[in-house]
Amino acid sequence: MFVLNEILALLSAKDQILLTTHLHPDGDGLGSMFALGQALRKRGKSVYTILTEDVPSSFAFLNYPNLVFQSIPDGCNPSMLVALDCGDADRMALPNSEEIHIPIVNIDHHISNSNYGAWNLVVPEAAATGELVYKLLVAGGYELDQQIAMALYVAIATDTGFFRYTNAGRDAFLQAAELVRDYRLDPAKIAEIVHEQKTLNAIMLLGEVLGTLTLAAGGKVAWMYLSHDMLQRYPVELEETEGFVNYARSIIGVEIALFFKETQGGEVRISWRSGPEADVSQLAANFGGGGHARAAGCTINGSLRDSVDVVLDFLASNQEVK
Secondary structure, X not given: OHHHHHHHHHHHHOOEEEEEXXXXXXXXXXXXXXXXXXXXXXXXXXXXEEOOOOOOHHHHHHOOOOOEEOOOOOOOOOOEEEEEOOOOHHHEOOOOHHHOOOOEEEEEOOOOOOOOOOEEEEOOOOOOHHHHHHHHHHHOOOOOOHHHHHXXXXXXXXXXXXXXXXXXXXXXXXXXXXXXXXXOOOHHHHHHHHHHOOOHXXXXXXXXXXXXXXXXXXXXXXXXXXXXXXXXXXXXXXHHHXXXXXXHHOOXXXXXXXXXXXXXXXXXXXXXXXXXXOOHHHHHHOOOOEEOOOEEEEEEEOOHHHHHHHHHHXXXXXXXXX
């Protein structure tokens, strides 16, 4: 893969490198960023991992203390930026991303990626960006350790639903097996930390969200919402609610599931999930979002009620869900 070799040459030539992922980062984005960042540091590079928000608590065990910045530190003069798992430049978790004027390396697996980088390693067939980072590190002869391996495993495992989703292909299983074998990872413990350790507030909030569950389009669409008032009663990080949408998707006969999350600042974040009947990356793209065929997201500026209405009206007129 020619572009992979070009990226390896760039990483070798540059001394100060910025890394980031997408806004509201998930396990794939964070795992890919932490793994690449630490591998580069072991090569003696000055690496700055930038996020505009805190690392979600469920992924805090991946973090290297004091190595994540919310802005570019004083004295840092990077000559390249690597964006990981980020489908569009506007979604990078960087403050003032429009003011970044250094070459961008774009490493991603979303089919909706806009190829915004000067170098684009975008492989929609990959189950996770972590797969591509693993191949990059192996091809470049980078030294891995248990923490890097754990970050890569989390990247691959979370984006495949811990190997339950249809995107979990041969490479995902083989790479995960190699990481577990070679670096003595504990898959059961990792799954417990990421998915099974919930706060009481998160469980109570789930009960309220499920109380909003509604069917539409003759049972083909299921939607539910999280209001700001609910979040005030049971304060949790929004990332703790990411799996809630799967309850709607699991209902027999449902082809598209939607989870509307009202945030401060007049925005509503929407998680989309589907079975094989609909490509939600294409549907979410109508609202400036994107992602995968079976899992996507978008953000709408406006009230919760208006956001629900506009999305449901759109789906009601769409042939895919009639």
